[in-house]
Amino acid sequence: MAIAVNEKVFTLCTKNSMYQMKADEHGVLLHTYYGKRTEQMDFSYLIQKRDHGFSGNPYDAETDRKYSLDTLPQEYSCQGNGDYRESAFAVRNQYGVSASDLRFQGYEILKGKYEIPGLPAFYAEDSAQADTLVISMKDRDGEILVKLYYGVFEEFDLITRAVCVENLGEEEVYLERALSCCVDQTCGNWDWMTFYGKHEMERQVSRTQVHHGIQSVGSLRGTSSHQYNPFVVLAAPHTTETQGNCFGVSLLYSGSFLAQVEKDQFDQTRVLMGIHPGNFCYKLLPGQSFWTPEAAMVYSDSGFEAMSHNYHKAIRNHLCRGKFKNARRPVLINNWEGTYFDFTGEKLFHMAEEAADMGVELFVMDDGWFGKRDSDNSGLGDWYVNEKKLGCTLQELSAKIHGLGMKFGIWYEPECVSEDSDLYRAHPDWAFTVPGRKPVRSRNQLVLDFSRQEVRDHIFDQMSAVLDRAEVDYLKWDFNRSICDVYSAALSADRQGEVLHRYVLGLYEFLERLGKRYPDMLMEGCSGGGGRFDAGMLYYTPQIWCSDDTDAIERLDIQYGTSFCYPVSTMGAHVSACPNHQTGRSVPLSTRATVAMAGTFGYELDPAKLTSEEKAEIREQIIRFKEYYELIQTGDYFRLTSPDTERYYSAWEFAALDKKEALVSVVASRVRANDQPSRVLLRGLQENGIYLCDGKEYTGGALMYAGLPLPEAKQEYESWNFHFLLKE
Numbered sequence: 153m154a155i156a157v158n159e160k161v162f163t164l165c166t167k168n169s170m171y172q173m174k175a176d177e178h179g180v181l182l183h184t185y186y187g188k189r190t191e192q193m194d195f196s197y198l199i200q201k202r203d204h205g206f207s208g209n210p211y212d213a214e215t216d217r218k219y220s221l222d223t224l225p226q227e228y229s230c231q232g233n234g235d236y237r238e239s240a241f242a243v244r245n246q247y248g249v250s251a252s253d254l255r256f257q258g259y260e261i262l263k264g265k266y267e268i269p270g271l272p273a274f275y276a277e278d279s280a281q282a283d284t285l286v287i288s289m290k291d292r293d294g295e296i297l298v299k300l301y302y303g304v305f306e307e308f309d310l311i312t313r314a315v316c317v318e319n320l321g322e323e324e325v326y327l328e329r330a331l332s333c334c335v336d337q338t339c340g341n342w343d344w345m346t347f348y349g350k351h352e353m354e355r356q357v358s359r360t361q362v363h364h365g366i367q368s369v370g371s372l373r374g375t376s377s378h379q380y381n382p383f384v385v386l387a388a389p390h391t392t393e394t395q396g397n398c399f400g401v402s403l404l405y406s407g408s409f410l411a412q413v414e415k416d417q418f419d420q421t422r423v424l425m426g427i428h429p430g431n432f433c434y435k436l437l438p439g440q441s442f443w444t445p446e447a448a449m450v451y452s453d454s455g456f457e458a459m460s461h462n463y464h465k466a467i468r469n470h471l472c473r474g475k476f477k478n479a480r481r482p483v484l485i486n487n488w489e490g491t492y493f494d495f496t497g498e499k500l501f502h503m504a505e506e507a508a509d510m511g512v513e514l515f516v517m518d519d520g521w522f523g524k525r526d527s528d529n530s531g532l533g534d535w536y537v538n539e540k541k542l543g544c545t546l547q548e549l550s551a552k553i554h555g556l557g558m559k560f561g562i563w564y565e566p567e568c569v570s571e572d573s574d575l576y577r578a579h580p581d582w583a584f585t586v587p588g589r590k591p592v593r594s595r596n597q598l599v600l601d602f603s604r605q606e607v608r609d610h611i612f613d614q615m616s617a618v619l620d621r622a623e624v625d626y627l628k629w630d631f632n633r634s635i636c637d638v639y640s641a642a643l644s645a646d647r648q649g650e651v652l653h654r655y656v657l658g659l660y661e662f663l664e665r666l667g668k669r670y671p672d673m674l675m676e677g678c679s680g681g682g683g684r685f686d687a688g689m690l691y692y693t694p695q696i697w698c699s700d701d702t703d704a705i706e707r708l709d710i711q712y713g714t715s716f717c718y719p720v721s722t723m724g725a726h727v728s729a730c731p732n733h734q735t736g737r738s739v740p741l742s743t744r745a746t747v748a749m750a751g752t753f754g755y756e757l758d759p760a761k762l763t764s765e766e767k768a769e770i771r772e773q774i775i776r777f778k779e780y781y782e783l784i785q786t787g788d789y790f791r792l793t794s795p796d797t798e799r800y801y802s803a804w805e806f807a808a809l810d811k812k813e814a815l816v817s818v819v820a821s822r823v824r825a826n827d828q829p830s831r832v833l834l835r836g837l838q839e840n841g842i843y844l845c846d847g848k849e850y851t852g853g854a855l856m857y858a859g860l861p862l863p864e865a866k867q868e869y870e871s872w873n874f875h876f877l878l879k880e
């Protein structure tokens with residue numbers, strides 16, 4: 153049983169982990185344990201109460217000076233009750249006071265996994281795959297009900313959390329802080345890993361020691377952002393890929409977020425994650441409730457690798473949805489880096505023709521096909537086909553491309569508007585702008601107020617007028633700026649703190665509607681590359697363009713960092729032209745393909761500029777990708793090297809779950825003179841099995857413990873793929 157209740161001790165068990173909380177004699181819900189699974193017992197013996205002088209004591213603790221909320225590990229900490237650490241929850245009442253004190257009321261165990269209205273959440277296809285625990289807490293004046301939801305997926309060591317807050321009182325209240333999770337660890341030193349970056353350099357790994365005080369990452373941009381990903385890892389010092397205790401927290405949310413660790417005066421560490429409290433304030437009328445987004449935690453007692461594998465499997469099977477969840481995605485060609493805005497229908501058709509000849513299966517027409525859009529200064533918001541530029545209707549272009557035996561896809565940026573557009577001229581108040589002020593521009597565009605139903609409906613109608621008529625098999629949903637000037641003309645002054653969250657709910661509602669209306673259309677998320685690469689988006693789009701940086705060498709680090717939480721089936725990756733448009737670097741075509749194959753795989757270049765040798769090579773690459781597809785998408789992904797410790801090679805491996813096959817890819821990311829021999833240790837093989845590769849035989853044990861010698865790099869950025877088959 154995944155959920156055990158003994159008196160008021162609640163234990164959540166997964167295959168390898170255990171999470172426990174206890175409602176104590178005062179009804180305070182204490183967090184007692186999160187770690188390796190062991191025999192069940194009451195872990196509150198770990199909590200040592202002492203008289204800590206200046207730490208306050210709640211009134212109901214009477215004269216017990218050892219009982220203080222400032223020092224106890226709490227399951228859902230509140231602001232204003234004597235806990236001076238940063239809290240998960242703050243609500244301002246009719247007196248203007250933000251002082252909550254939540255106490256245990258009761259619990260419920262449900263079969264299957266809870267859902268969150270209007271927000272993404274991990275799901276169980278049948279109720280045997282997950283269990284739900286709901287713990288109810290009430291503020292001491294009885295007016296606020298807080299329900300803590302826990303979803304337990306035993307198989308993936310995955311515990312999800314979400315919170316529902318209800319106003320039971322007769323007055324309105326203002327929710328100022330409603331984070332999705334709080335995890336207090338009473339002792340131990342921790343490292344914390346975050347994934348930072350910028351446009352064209354997303355999800356670089358940062359690992360630092362948690363020190364006294366507060367460390368945080370987050371976003372106030374209205375999107376999850378290029379700068380920090382809503383995924384963090386807490387790890388015991390010295391944790392490696394294969395050893396050590398760690399747990400990840402991923403927030404299923406595509407808007408502003410906060411992830412924070414705080415090490416307090418007694419060396420306790422609190423982890424908080426949820427909607428960023430900055431620029432957030434939600435008014436709750438009597439009887440109304442508010443759901444936080446979901447946080448998903450995976451614990452591993454054997455290093456990062458096991459944690460990542462569980463996230464990968466859970467995301468692929470219990471978060472991504474729809475027809476393409478497990479289907480092979482078509483190998484695509486996107487025209488963006490091949491033409492930018494400079495194309496005609498004829499040019500695109502020729503690109504498609506040549507691509508079809510090489511075995512490409514889907515042609516994607518990127519930005520520039522609609523309205524007045526020959527540069528990024530105009531046209532967003534006018535989603536009607538520019539037939540003059542295409543020289544035909546979209547139906548005709550789509551039909552011609554289908555005639556090549558290819559599928560056809562298009563690009564949209566539904567959330568944005570150009571000032572130079574019919575839409576903006578007709579509805580200037582639909583864009584975020586602060587009253588009386590000129591807006592802040594970014595890429596010369598503004599953001600539509602997607603918190604408003606009529607705005608979403610208008611864009612949806614425009615889009616479906618196009619999508620209903622032409623055969624469109626794929627849609628790239630882009631979003632190319634951060635949000636600013638957050639003001640909604642549809643909301644009163646006391647509700648402006650709700651705008652960014654309502655925006656995200658609006659975005660999700662739109663994506664849900666689109667997915668339902670076009671169930672056969674594959675959707676790829678994008679935000680200037682990977683600016684909204686988060687688990688929330690993956691509920692709606694099973695893949696996301698990983699980065700606008702298509703340089704294969706830069707991609708090594710980007711895809712490495714991304715892989716800590718997200719599976720390769722979600723990472724949009726393309727082979728582009730050389731010299732690369734972002735870095736000017738030239739990398740062999742074979743290496744560009746090796747790197748893109750650790751993703752959804754496609755091309756983004758003008759085939760007319762390829763030599764016949766290159767075309768022949770691409771033909772071979774596509775055949776090879778299809779051959780390995782199953783292994784790449786469903787096998788376990790292993791990071792064999794880390795950019796921190798290995799400067800000369802990058803290596804990764806896909807191993808079939810039954811260990812019968814493995815593919816090892818190696819890129820010489822830097823060459824040196826008088827090179828010394830190197831080896832890489834493989835993983836995920838049968839120790840006593842005999843594996844065949846390029847006519848040689850190896851035992852799995854030899855490959856895993858002694859290693860595979862790497863060939864000498866003869867040129868910069870050379871790469872190799874080693875395919876191992878278990879001898880039956």
Ligand code: GLA
Pocket residue numbers: 488518519528563630632678679680681697699700
């Ligand atoms: C963003 C995307 C690119 C491309 C351009 C088009 O930058 O990440 O892939 O679609 O927009 O404007």
